[in-house]
Amino acid sequence: MSAQSHSIRKQAKALFGEQRLGPDQQTRIALFIQGVKGINAAILAKIEFQPLEWAPYRFLHNQCFKEVELSTLIARATEWSTNPAVYMDATSLNLALWQETDAAKYLQGPFEIDLQFYEYLALSHAFMADIRFLPLLPAHLPLDTPFLAALAEIEEENGRQIQSQIRLLKDLDLGLDNDRKEALIERKWTVVESLYDRLLTEVMESMQESAGGEE
Amino acid sequence: MPSFPYKGNDVYYELHGDPDLPVVSLCNGLSMRTSHWAPYFQLLPKLGCRVLTYDMIGQGASSKPILGLDFDDHAASLYALHEHLGIERPYVMGISFGGVVVQKYAYTYPDRVGGILPASTFSEMDEQLRGHAYNLYMGLVRVGFEFYLDLLTPLNFSDKWLRENRELMHIIKRVGVSTFELYGIQNLMESLSHFVSITAELHRIKCPALIMNAEYDALTPRHLHDIMRRNIPSSRLMLVPHVCHAFTLEVPELTSRLIADFVRQVEGGLWQGDQSVWIANDDPKGEPAAFPCEGDHLRFIPLPAGKAKKPAREKKPAGRAKKATAGNTGSKSTHAESSTAGSSPRASGSKAGANSGGKPGTRS
Numbered sequence: 001m002s003a004q005s006h007s008i009r010k011q012a013k014a015l016f017g018e019q020r021l022g023p024d025q026q027t028r029i030a031l032f033i034q035g036v037k038g039i040n041a042a043i044l045a046k047i048e049f050q051p052l053e054w055a056p057y058r059f060l061h062n063q064c065f066k067e068v069e070l071s072t073l074i075a076r077a078t079e080w081s082t083n084p085a086v087y088m089d090a091t092s093l094n095l096a097l098w099q100e101t102d103a104a105k106y107l108q109g110p111f112e113i114d115l116q117f118y119e120y121l122a123l124s125h126a127f128m129a130d131i132r133f134l135p136l137l138p139a140h141l142p143l144d145t146p147f148l149a150a151l152a153e154i155e156e157e158n159g160r161q162i163q164s165q166i167r168l169l170k171d172l173d174l175g176l177d178n179d180r181k182e183a184l185i186e187r188k189w190t191v192v193e194s195l196y197d198r199l200l201t202e203v204m205e206s207m208q209e210s211a212g213g214e215e
Numbered sequence: 216m217p218s219f220p221y222k223g224n225d226v227y228y229e230l231h232g233d234p235d236l237p238v239v240s241l242c243n244g245l246s247m248r249t250s251h252w253a254p255y256f257q258l259l260p261k262l263g264c265r266v267l268t269y270d271m272i273g274q275g276a277s278s279k280p281i282l283g284l285d286f287d288d289h290a291a292s293l294y295a296l297h298e299h300l301g302i303e304r305p306y307v308m309g310i311s312f313g314g315v316v317v318q319k320y321a322y323t324y325p326d327r328v329g330g331i332l333p334a335s336t337f338s339e340m341d342e343q344l345r346g347h348a349y350n351l352y353m354g355l356v357r358v359g360f361e362f363y364l365d366l367l368t369p370l371n372f373s374d375k376w377l378r379e380n381r382e383l384m385h386i387i388k389r390v391g392v393s394t395f396e397l398y399g400i401q402n403l404m405e406s407l408s409h410f411v412s413i414t415a416e417l418h419r420i421k422c423p424a425l426i427m428n429a430e431y432d433a434l435t436p437r438h439l440h441d442i443m444r445r446n447i448p449s450s451r452l453m454l455v456p457h458v459c460h461a462f463t464l465e466v467p468e469l470t471s472r473l474i475a476d477f478v479r480q481v482e483g484g485l486w487q488g489d490q491s492v493w494i495a496n497d498d499p500k501g502e503p504a505a506f507p508c509e510g511d512h513l514r515f516i517p518l519p520a521g522k523a524k525k526p527a528r529e530k531k532p533a534g535r536a537k538k539a540t541a542g543n544t545g546s547k548s549t550h551a552e553s554s555t556a557g558s559s560p561r562a563s564g565s566k567a568g569a570n571s572g573g574k575p576g577t578r579s
Contacts, residue, residue: 125281125398135393139386156359159397163356166398170282178282182223185281 242313248275262475283402449488
């Protein structure tokens with residue numbers, strides 16, 4: 001993790017310890033999570049066109065539906081904002097999410113065991129492993145609101161779903177050595193890390209604005 | 216945050232204590248991080264040792280490669296860290312997963328170690344440990360990190376500790392879930408997936424070795440420590456009373472004393488690596504620090520060593536039953552007494568202290 005990311009997450013942790021996540025912040029987080037889950041579900045929708053005996057099929061076929069389920073869950077658990085500016089910001093971030101991850105590239109054509117498939121696996125691994133809110137919340141904070149409980153449930157489910165990515169990233173033979181594989185994974189992680197940093201920065205700014213408005 | 220680069224990864228470390236003191240390097244167990252050793256940062260320097268702790272690659276603040284790393288790299292990265300810090304002859308202590316790393320370190324780099332302290336660990340796996348490892352792994356990957364911690368907790372801690380910390384358990388678990396990356400811990404576990412016994416290599420460990428095993432360690436049981444004791448030439452086995460697998464977390468004061476005493480003995484030329492078995496004093500400040508184990512150290516039932524098993528008696532006719540029962544009772548009583556008496560008077564004193572509720576130190 002870059003020093004900048006480390007610093008942003010440290011600041012977010014401090015702020016989340018002081019202030020609760022209100023509707024504006026919940027909306028930003030929920031739309032980002034839905035963006036991430038939407039990308040993964042859209043790409044994975046192709047999996048149903050693969051032959052049953054295609055080895056990665058059994059690893060990935062239920063992940064598509066699970067992502068849709070989690071997206072619905074966060075939608076139902078969110079206290080939605082009534083501030084149009086929040087939706088404008090969130091849409092801008094979701095556009096960046098599609099552009100910077102190159103997600104559209106993975107929607108084209110059938111899956112094959114190739115570099116593009118490996119890149120997709122690296123991207124979805126970063127989605128599930130790097131975008132975590134629980135480490136930013138104080139350990140003593142009860143997860144007893146619908147929103148926080150949903151975040152916890154999503155992270156727990158991500159831990160199970162990511163097993164498909166872990167196995168395939170480790171075991172797929174693309175003729176690359178581990179160092180080259182790690183470098184490729186690292187590139188995707190850097191992109192996701194930066195997008196998540198942007199979300200956290202916007203959430204923190206929004207919290208500071210809300211706090212300022214209350215004074 | 217101090218860190219050093221190893222094969223493109225950052226290894227986070229902390230050093231505490233006077234630079235002139237002998238260094239004790241502490242190697243984490245699987246789901247540990249440097250902060251778990253926090254009490255030792257104060258305790259060991261007071262007892263004359265400098266402390267080096269670090270997060271293995273995959274843990275805590277160190278890098279977590281997605282594809283993992285080879286098990287042999289753990290010993291190699293520790294060696295590289297010692298090189299980086301200019302530490303020539305460290306005492307290397309490691310618990311559980313870290314204990315295996317320590318053994319590997321000792322026979323791979325025999326000239327760069329003053330002594331080792333493998334604790335709650337193994338050189339080969341038995342079927343019970345394989346079963347636990349399988350359950351922990353499947354719990355981690357199929358249910359989640361929280362459930363993995365749930366499985367581990369009753370193996371790690373004594374009932375007493377769990378009762379005393381009941382209110383804190385959910386916070387401890389939340390901190391664990393928040394601070395670890397599942398894939399990092401999974402990679403560490405998977406680095407052991409092709410583990411083959413290193414018992415045949417243990418004779419190559421030439422340095423002194425104090426092997427530590429908790430009294431009620433059900434994860435890495437006594438006989439696995441005994442294999443190390445029998446195969447490491449200059450070893451002793453120290454049994455740590457009343458505690459379980461993660462005893463370093465539960466009794467840091469006692470553990471620090473055992474570590475510091477070992478270092479002092481080796482540094483002073485007093486170490487006797489006679490492969491004997493010892494029992495640590497309950498009291499971390501009590502004298503002596505440990506006494507010889509005179510019973511059968513491989514048994515939970517406290518039979519004296521070498522005592523022949525008595526055959527079960529057949530039922531006697533009714534008229535003689537009373538006498539027979541009395542005889543049996545007498546035999547059991549004598550047996551129990553001889554077991555207690557079989558330990559040294561120091562052992563009895565220690566036991567009396569514990570029974571009277573006078574358990575001192577951190578566990579009180």
